[in-house]
């Protein structure tokens with residue numbers, strides 16, 4: 001990888017403040033999805049090293065919990081500044097291993113750093129309560145304390161920001177972490193581990209493990225010392241982790257799959273709805289769990305919306321994310337390509353009209369054309385499953401009641417979007433949509449200041465905002481007796 005600060009490139013797990021030497025010689029090669037060129041080999045570790053990281057995290061956590069919140073805040077702020085200082089290199093690492101365009105990678109670094117900065121501030125605001133005593137001699141005090149050691153599993157689609165947004169609240173609240181990045185994208189997490197050391201975070205507090213998912217999962221889930229698991233990834237894996245967490249009754253935060261409806265009512269500002277749909281659909285080549293998956297357009301404006309949408313999507317330039325003029329990079333791997341193709345062919349078999357794209361891009365490899373499918377219907381796979389690719393199916397609808405019913409007809413409940421200029425409808429639809437997040441007249445909803453998370457099978461818990469800290473805290477109440485004279 002061609003970057004300036006070569007120290008950011010690490011190939012080994014980071015455990016108890018040290019870069020682990022390769023123990024058994026087992027390595028995994030990491031490839032750039034844009035051209036399949038190998039970008040490096042990382043060494044995998046096994047159960048012994050994972051347990052060592054858990055032990056180190058236990059020791060570090062006990063000390064860290066006692067560090068004054070102002071000092072925790074200062075350490076996190078140093079990390080925040082280091083992320084900004086190294087923004088360009090960190091962004092390049094993302095693009096090399098994940099494929100997204102550099103512009104988006106730069107944005108991802110700022111996005112992740114914003115969570116670190118936000119929680120650095122929140123560290124100083126972990127307030128408790130005083131509750132009126134239930135007897136005349138009693139006083140009741142509520143304090144909040146860190147949960148303890150947190151096991152953390154992060155995805156490949158935002159290899160830096162998804163880790164940063166777990167790391168911010170975990171460390172700010174006084175927890176320690178043992179983290180495993182996705183196998184496709186280890187380098188962004190290892191770079192954050194390097195910066196955590198530079199920022200002066202104590203050894204053992206933040207550990208990054210390169211390991212097989214099964215081995216890591218089972219070590220973390222079996223350990224009664226690990227009190228919480230936080231996971232971002234697929235609903236299928238999230239369900240397995242949730243079940244397996246029962247044996248040690250861990251607190252679990254899950255940020256899982258989505259199947260976002262994007263509704264355009266006929267009174268919407270059309271230009272703004274088109275721009276919002278493009279932002280919500282094609283960000284990261286359609287590989288985000290908040291991507292618009294089902295675009296519902298009211299029948300009166302259906303053709304006009306499609307015309308404008310097609311014109312603008314045509315301008316998206318697909319290519320290697322490292323090239324300055326690229327708007328859309330490759331898909332992450334062969335499986336992603338296969339799924340995207342399957343969704344498109346199923347849609348055409350069931351009456352969909354390919355209005356744009358629809359096939360592998362002429363660049364070949366893992367590149368897929370930005371695609372639009374008109375005349376989409378509810379029987380298609382695209383109407384029922386997350387595509388995780390650059391495919392926009394457009395459905396027509398007649399009434400508000402009908403579209404809400406169709407939008408809610410999904411086991412998922414992460415993000416949803418709608419466009420209208422009607423105030424009453426804005427309230428009604430916002431309340432009716434069974435989703436953890438609603439974008440009203442916007443296609444971009446993510447921010448460190450807002451509670452990111454889903455309902456139904458999209459997960460549990462919230463990341464970011466003042467609510468994000470609660471996921472890492474236990475409530476303790478102290479009943480003080482004998483206060484009477």
Ligand code: SIN
Pocket residue numbers: 157158232255287288289290446452
């Ligand atoms: C995700 O796709 O998991 C996160 C997207 C975001 O934070 O905007």
